[in-house]
Amino acid sequence: MFPAKGVKTSSIPGYTYGSKTLATSPVSLEDLARLESTVLWTDDDVAALRRAGEILGPQADRILDVWYGFVGSHDFLIASFAGADGTANPDYLGAVRARFAQWIVDVCSRDRDQEWLDYQHEIALRHTAAKKNLTDGVSSPASVINLRYIIAFIVPLTATIRPFLAEQAPDADEVEAMYQAWFKSVTITAALWAEPYSPSW
Amino acid sequence: MFPAKGVKTSSIPGYTYGSKTLATSPVSLEDLARLESTVLWTDDDVAALRRAGEILGPQADRILDVWYGFVGSHDFLIASFAGADGTANPDYLGAVRARFAQWIVDVCSRDRDQEWLDYQHEIALRHTAAKKNLTDGVSSPASVINLRYIIAFIVPLTATIRPFLAEQAPDADEVEAMYQAWFKSVTITAALWAEPYSPSW
Ligand code: HEM
Ligand code: HEM
Numbered sequence: 052m053f054p055a056k057g058v059k060t061s062s063i064p065g066y067t068y069g070s071k072t073l074a075t076s077p078v079s080l081e082d083l084a085r086l087e088s089t090v091l092w093t094d095d096d097v098a099a100l101r102r103a104g105e106i107l108g109p110q111a112d113r114i115l116d117v118w119y120g121f122v123g124s125h126d127f128l129i130a131s132f133a134g135a136d137g138t139a140n141p142d143y144l145g146a147v148r149a150r151f152a153q154w155i156v157d158v159c160s161r162d163r164d165q166e167w168l169d170y171q172h173e174i175a176l177r178h179t180a181a182k183k184n185l186t187d188g189v190s191s192p193a194s195v196i197n198l199r200y201i202i203a204f205i206v207p208l209t210a211t212i213r214p215f216l217a218e219q220a221p222d223a224d225e226v227e228a229m230y231q232a233w234f235k236s237v238t239i240t241a242a243l244w245a246e247p248y249s250p251s252w
Numbered sequence: 253m254f255p256a257k258g259v260k261t262s263s264i265p266g267y268t269y270g271s272k273t274l275a276t277s278p279v280s281l282e283d284l285a286r287l288e289s290t291v292l293w294t295d296d297d298v299a300a301l302r303r304a305g306e307i308l309g310p311q312a313d314r315i316l317d318v319w320y321g322f323v324g325s326h327d328f329l330i331a332s333f334a335g336a337d338g339t340a341n342p343d344y345l346g347a348v349r350a351r352f353a354q355w356i357v358d359v360c361s362r363d364r365d366q367e368w369l370d371y372q373h374e375i376a377l378r379h380t381a382a383k384k385n386l387t388d389g390v391s392s393p394a395s396v397i398n399l400r401y402i403i404a405f406i407v408p409l410t411a412t413i414r415p416f417l418a419e420q421a422p423d424a425d426e427v428e429a430m431y432q433a434w435f436k437s438v439t440i441t442a443a444l445w446a447e448p449y450s451p452s453w
Contacts, residue, residue, distance in 0.1 A: 206291040
């Protein structure tokens with residue numbers, strides 16, 4: 052589909068989706084299928100998510116403005132982007148932002164296959180002490196993103212998307228369908244990314 | 253408010269909200285305030301949640317029918333309620349159901365104070381190997397609820413609530429306000445309950 056359309060993914064520093072160097076996710080496709088069925092995922096959601104991607108992808112930059120504004124206005128969140136001097140590091144913020152924009156496109160357009168699982172595992176690790184700061188070579192005092200915020204982020208990452216969908220969707224039912232598919236996808240993401248955080252995942 | 257109205261909470265077996273025997277939660281009120289601000293919690297949400305409680309509390313039994321139907325139709329979920337013989341234990345299901353109904357009322361009506369935090373900690377532990385099965389004295393082969401399903405449950409516990417709100421709310425804006433307050437509250441709950449699951453909570 053359109054992950055490659057208009058976005059030169061290979062040119063995003065640190066973005067390694069599909070790379071042969073990635074470890075295989077400890078999460079199986081069977082685990083994933085169970086998670087999908089737990090969030091009531093259906094074929095209609097697949098279609099709605101693809102349509103959401105057509106709307107959200109081109110607006111990724113505006114969406115990131117909202118999300119970065121949100122993170123920046125909470126000291127306990129922006130602390131995760133601190134550089135060696137303890138204050139937010141603009142290079143780090145910028146490098147992550149480019150990959151985050153690509154993630155919006157990927158969530159909506161990629162098939163959830165083994166390659167997808169492997170990159171979810173990689174991003175999960177990048178939020179933990181195992182790999183945080185390595186991709187961008189940052190000397191950050193923040194060595195891990197706490198799990199509770201990964202879970203709590205389901206709300207802001209979902210709620211803030213609705214206006215972007217509503218702006219361009221033909222009617223309320225269509226907004227709702229895309230919104231629910233997005234909500235389910237973000238929740239699956241948070242559940243998957245919790246894996247390296249817990250022995251009882 | 254109305255936690256005590258019409259529901260003899262003290263008569264629910266195993267329900268120990270406010271009991272002096274509960275351990276103090278390792279989560280501080282400051283941690284909670286940060287979680288609330290991460291899910292964009294506002295005073296309007298407090299009011300909307302109270303109104304949601306007036307609608308949902310009296311319908312708790314119908315809501316539980318939906319949720320238990322959902323759990324019962326997924327073998328990997330109903331397995332958590334297995335008794336010694338490996339099949340779903342009706343007494344266990346029934347005992348938890350009574351406390352679950354009370355939880356719906358509590359979510360909507362209780363103040364989020366230290367007493368509330370302490371019971372969240374207790375329920376969290378009851379989903380882990382530390383305390384699962386103890387309250388109801390069950391010999392269950394299922395010793396823990398996996399963290400990923402606690403997170404994934406945010407979707408079914410949220411999405412299934414909307415029709416119950418819509419049935420009795422005066423207009424669409426009011427449904428939406430109560431729905432969002434509920435969504436945020438369930439997400440806070442899942443984030444809190446993740447605490448005993450992870451050293452990087
Ligand atoms: C479900 C919740 C979250 C989602 C969907 C998400 C999404 C992302 C994405 C897409 C990336 C870039 C991945 C890549 O390298 O390709 C990233 C990295 C990052 N995120 Fe998150 N994030 C979430 C939660 C959080 C939270 C709560 C924080 C805390 C403020 C946070 C801070 C960061 C940081 C600091 C990085 C860079 C990590 C590194 O050093 O590589 N994220 N996130
Ligand atoms: C955010 C998600 C969840 C919520 C809000 C929730 C809610 C509750 C509540 C209110 C109780 C009774 C608490 C008390 O003792 O007062 C309970 C217990 C229980 N829940 Fe959950 N639950 C969640 C996730 C799950 C999942 C994913 C499963 C797996 C099927 C599950 C299975 C159970 C079991 C087996 C018990 C009894 C635990 C014991 O032995 O004491 N729960 N839950």
